[in-house]
Amino acid sequence: MTAEQMTLARGLNAGLRQALTDDEKVVLLGEDIGALGGVFRVTDGLQREFGPRRVVDTPLAESGILGTAVGLAYRGYRPVVEIQFDGFVYVAFDQIVSQVAKMRARTGGAVSMPLTIRIPVAGGIGAAEHHSESPEAYFVHTAGLRVVSVSNPQDAATVLRQAIASDDPVVFFEPKRLYHVKGPVELEDLGAARPMGAAHVVRPGRDVTVATWGSHVSTAIDAAEAMADDGASVEVIDLRSLSPWDADTVVASVRRTGRLVVVQEGPRQAGVGAEICATVTERCFEHLQAPPVRVTGHDIPYPPAKLEGHHVPDLDRVCFGIDQALGRVPLDVPTARPEEVAA
């Protein structure tokens, strides 16, 4: 079987089509996912192929979408929900964190919530307000959910299939910036695919570990190539899953390199990067040759499009973070009262 070149959006579409074909209990719910095929065309053609009972246009209410998905799961269905944009998921927060996430524990395992909650995520596309959020930390903080983020068309297809097949609820982040980026996709033998929760070393290196996910995997690879010209060997890890996250792979890498940079687009405070840095510090303390470095968005509301370049980590900021980890430039950790620290 040869791989086919397709965009990440088509990879998702292929994954959804397979899931709908293989399991009659899979239903898609979302706004504009029918005739339009979704605002990013991820569900293009699926309603025509599977009908309006399987690919369901919903009224415009995100809590309503999640709440009805819970009821469908009670009825034995396997709902795949599309939230149109990241910033629209907050009105569904209760149904996700209080209902979807807790239902299995609440019922002593009697009721499973095999939902997949697809959310286009993050910025860098010049979008309007509430269209460029990185809300992963909220969901990572919620027990009962699994949280994944894909970085390439192959994972788009395979991880989506795995998420839909999972009996646990999965929050599935799709970086908007990558929807139209092409890559090879192998649609057969998905059973042999890398497990949903496993991280992937996408570029091996010796001197510093860069851990990231979603759209910033490619930023990190670019940075690794740039740093190679500068004489530094950078290992890039695509976490793929944020909850649970594959600490073993990251820890093994940092024990070799002695240095860690985490790249995340969301705000710095209490982000996934903070969790990674804390765990790596706990488990690699004697191996660390420098404090872990976080390259993140600022602790600000997502800025207007013309200014997003100052917020979203880019090649230069990732390289700057790597330089700090390598001790090539002084570590510059934001500190509220530097004079007190100095004293």
Added chain:
Amino acid sequence: MPSTTDPRTRQDLSRAGESASSADSAHGGARDRAVPDRAVPDRAVPDRAVPDRAVPDRPASNGRPARASAPRGEGHDDVTVRLLDAEGVRHPDAAYDRWVGDVDDAALLRLYEDLVVVRRIDTEATALQRQGQLALWPPLLGQEAAQIGSARALRDDDFVFSSYREHAVAHARGVAPVDLLRVWRGAVGSGWNPHEARMAPMQVIIGAQSLQAVGYGVGILADAEREGRTGDTEVAVTYFGDGATSQGDVSEAFTFASTWSAPVVFFCQNNQWAISEPVSLQSKVPLVERARGFGMPGVRVDGNDVLAVLAVTREALHRARTGGGPTLIEAVTYRRGPHTTADDPTRYRTSAEIEHWEARDPVARVAAHLRGRGVLDDDVEARVQESADAVAAELRAGISQVEDPSWEAIFADVYAEPHHELAAERDAYARYLDGFEATGEDAR
């Protein structure tokens, strides 16, 4: 089904009344379809917020003209369906008699027994909370008829999504009394298996369950279509209160159910109070009027009249089963107890108001009616009370036997599939606890 102390778990009141469907057809079936401009067919709503409410703490008028209404019989207001009045007098009702034509004296006596038993369970639970056997209890006192009348209309294969006060509904679904209380003891998250009882665990987040019922209803539709079944589907029934109608989820549920014609019954127990907030704070119009704006039929019923509640619920269920979509039922009732055992209602309402509602007691009116019919006498009443006391005694004995779960339970069932990270957390905590055992200390 879970065990029950009542061998007569299910009265066969769910199928009866459906013979009235043919009568519907003869009448053109107007009641069986969601007809937006006839949402409340002949239940015109006057410009009073809650006719039965004694407390004059709300606007007497919302300034809108009253719709013309057909005069109803003695003992009725113009709006509320009532078959048995507070004195137990049975009033004929051209629209709803046919939905309870099969309910003879014996059947009504069984409903009476239901009411007595669930009231007794409720009383016992409140006592058990006061004695430290339960962490908390939300009493249903005053709402027995709304819950029994509606729940006894259900078929076994219907599915209930309720709030946290629907103890009588769960009882009618066959949940054993001790299982009703386990969650309030703080022992478990759900006292019963939802798939076995065909009732989701009680919902604490106000209104969240209404959407879940709609989703379940959509699943019913999809199943029926795939299996080629029509005309007699299961129904998803959701219970919520007057306070919940202010929640966005409930409005969203109305919209989703209505535009999708989902087989759902929205059963709103308007018990007049959301903890300390009166229903006038939730709505300027009678709650049943919400239905019209969402394009579904709405009906207001005397929630303390078990017979009327049975009738309107059967009608709504029949509509849902036969493709007519959702119905909003507003059962006008009263929460005579506190919101929960942690509440102090003397801070926000008067004893005069409670006395007003005590005079409209849901149990006493059935007793009066049955006495008038010669069905109930002192001996029968004593026997019913004895059997209720036996249920309470069994409950008391049973709840003290409910053991605290072991600590490992908090890590179980968080995920369906292996989760090595959480397992590692659990193991680390086990090692911590083992440390206490090694030194002979008590970890707790």
